[in-house]
Amino acid sequence: MTLTVLDGNQTASKYSAPGLWELLARLPRAHWPLCIRGDRDWGTQANMARAEQEGIPYLFKLRMTSKVKQTVERLMRDAEWCDAGQGWQGAETTLRLSGWSRARRAVVLRRRIKADLAVVEQGDPEQLRLSFAELTDETIVYEYAVLVTSLPHEILSVAQLYRDRADAENPFDELKNHWGWGGFTTRDIKRCRFMARITALTYNWWSLFVRLADPTRHTEAITSRPLLLSAPARLTRHGGQTRLTISHPHAEAGWVEATCREITAFFNTLRRTAEQLSPLQRWYRLLSRALVKYLNGRQLQPPAVLPAPA
Incomplete structure (x- = not known):
């Protein structure tokens, strides 16, 4: 995959979506993701229709348009809310917004705000007044989000799948x-x-x-x-021997020393067997060790050769 940088005014999904579909077209269908997830910029007719055309499920957040807000208000009054995990409740409905080609499944999530709120009153442009709204049992305030999806999963799984999107965006x-x-x-x-x-x-x-x-x-x-880089070293030569002395100021210096010795031993072992391994095999040995948490000790195997991009 080639990293592409666009102009600063080309941040919308309509500029990045072509790269996504180009990447998927280069991958064997068996290697496609379970679904594609995106924030409210991706919850558009164009992106959903393309996902439906390609046959891949999607999970997007919706913008709070007037009709979406009306849907939230209706569900707040009439819906039976179920547990959606991590303090959230969920309800679902069918929604068709202006410009959509068809009705789609929408999942509304809400979570009660329990802390007191600080409210800025801006009625007087000359003076901002900060007031504090105390929440009682009679006053219930929710934060909410609306998702649109083609997944058949129950609300709890849909909500957790969207929350997991944050982990994917952390890098x-x-x-x-x-x-x-x-x-x-x-x-x-x-x-x-x-x-x-x-x-x-x-x-x-x-x-x-x-x-x-x-x-x-x-x-x-x-x-x-700071843990693995900030360590001044001193090189000394005496009696035909060369010694590198590292002074690590970090409190975890003992762990760093033990870890570096383990990495050195791994590379020494890999170097002794390097003549028997191809460069690709050596690379996969490195990846297998780095990703051992996810592989449970299994060795990564090279994927099938992908066709060159057109």
């Missing part, structure tokens, strides 16, 4: 805030694309290295870099 948040993806701007789109690809490549390599150190969890750069 992009990390790339922007911790690795500088959002920190360079130039009128030269070619330079932007070049730097974005360098950043993504560096992020991938560092994430795999950190996974070799701790395969049980994903550690963000804000903690992994």
